[in-house]
Amino acid sequence: MKIHFFGGVGTVTGSKTLIESNGIRILVDCGLFQGNKETRQLNWEPLDVLPQTIDYVLLTHGHLDHCGWLPRLVNQGFEGKIYCTSPTKDISKLILLDSAKIQEEEAEKANKEHYSKHNPAQPLYKVEEAQRVFPFFKVISPEKEFDLDAEIAARFFYAGHILGACSIELKLEGKTLVFSGDIGRDNDDLLFEPKKPKKADYVFLESTYGDRLHPDNNPMEDLERCINETFARGGNVIIPSFAVERAQTIMFLIWKLKTQGRIPEIPYIIDTPMGIKVIDLFTENHTWHKLKLDECEAMCNMFQLITNFEETIETIYNDQPKVVIAASGMVTGGRVLSYLERYIIDAKNTVVIVGYQAEGTRGRKLIDGADEIKMYGHYYPVNAQIMEIEGLSAHGDQEDLLQWLSELEEKPKTVFLVHGEAKAFVALKAEIESRYGIVCEIPYLKQVFEIN
Structure with missing residues (x-):
């Protein structure tokens, strides 16, 4: 063999x-x-x-x-x-x-x-x-x-x-x-x-x-603090996320915070068409996970689900404070780059890293303190707050x-x-x-x- x-x-x-x-x-x-x-x-x-x-x-x-x-x-x-x-x-x-x-x-x-x-x-x-x-x-x-x-x-x-x-x-x-x-x-x-x-x-x-070892922190409390502090600055929270499981976990935690009245009444957005389809898979494959059907439905109803790129552009240029979950998780591609092109240069905003970042990825460079990142052939200064929430891997x-x-x-x-x-x-x-x-x-x- x-x-x-x-x-x-x-x-x-x-x-x-x-x-x-x-x-x-x-x-x-x-x-x-x-x-x-x-x-x-x-x-x-x-x-x-x-x-x-x-x-x-x-x-x-x-x-x-x-x-x-x-x-x-x-x-x-x-x-x-x-x-x-x-x-x-x-x-x-x-x-x-x-x-x-x-x-x-x-x-x-x-x-x-x-x-x-x-x-x-x-x-x-x-x-x-x-x-x-x-x-x-x-x-x-x-x-x-x-x-x-x-x-x-x-x-x-x-x-x-x-x-x-x-x-x-x-x-x-x-x-x-x-x-x-x-x-x-x-x-x-x-x-x-x-x-x-x-x-x-x-x-x-x-x-x-x-x-x-994963830290003994409370990711939900970290999310709560991040959203509230960014909202107080008038900024946006951008969460690069893997569309499968990670996006749904973050949705679940934000939904719990919202139902408990711990975060503000602002738009909460999912901008990953694939992540939206995965939500349907959670409903269809209920024996594979802990969520109940009514919890899935209530969680989804709280979020604005974006499926086409025209809505993405409209959302990006809407200056109202918001929380956006967008793929990809290591910031290697996908719609999150379109958000970062506009938002990473502004100190009011926060980029939240929530998963493992492989060597050489933009996500790893951000948590390692890069002063600028390259996207689509251009360099953008990193002025936004970069926050890593461990314990969500x-x-x-x-x-x-x-x-x-x-x-x-x-x-x-x-x-x-x-x-x-x-x-x-x-x-x-x-x-x-x-x-x-x-x-x-x-x-x-x-x-x-x-x-x-």
Whole structure:
């Protein structure tokens, strides 16, 4: 058996792990690289194996860094099956269409305003290429083992993190491999506690927050203070947010503050068409989360939902104080850039960062204190207040990750640490080896491990 690490190593994006066994090739996740230019450039490189030789893709969940390279895979010849849960299928379709649309729009803007080095600038993939992925999706129910091959079986089990997310257990060659995917928090506002694996010979564990613990703060109180202080200055609150789960969590907290009379009567706006569609998925998939149907409806009724770009422009140039939740979460693209072009230069306003920011992203630069940020080829001074509210991440912290390993009946032979940055890998490796005595490996990009 060979394990190929094609992504999600040395970085929190681009998750791709290929398992090769007895002539069968299985790709766990097929994500897009995000972050600085050097990392993003990896999206244009072909895989080290031909896509047409891959038999199956198993998707842990529908975030862009786990499903966003599927159009390239299909475009380059993949003809197998893509297994995932029902919510993951729906979310992946939304994510891929949104990703393609943004790429097309940004390529068009770059060509029009001549700020790209490429002439002409091209999108990584187009909407029609994203749509070609959809017929390959095959829905799998969690907790039900199914056969990929006569000698290979798989099982999905609940991971929290976002709607539909699962870890994956793979049985082959008499061994059990467990892929964590992204693990949610034990005390998430919307989602249930992740399920823990019982048996594994080899574990592939995400390490996003492997070097830290979430602070013991109250995110709702932080939001309350931020909104009230910004309103007192006559400013606007802009919250860059991932459209899936994070936007709904922030909506839930703001709705609770509003119903308790703790924040002012001003417009509260959701400007992410994809995020609005995800709200419908919460209603349709009620067994996957804690919210009741009437709570979903009441929460949505409080917000102004923006679906077209004309409304976005109208909202941007309305000087009335307001709170806007807009994608994307790492400020890498999407409608939030249009808001920041106008609002980040004004000290009255506040930009609230609410999730993990990968190296090289605008979001990371903002929380690191950048004096200016580049958008669409222009530099904008950062005069707005930048506030990071920790404790809203959809990822488990170091203790959550360690606890996720706590119910294994026997020690795995190896834990491979993936989906993290260098400091997180090193810290989590030390903790796992100290607490459990399990050997940890930190793979590098394109490394191949052989398992006998």
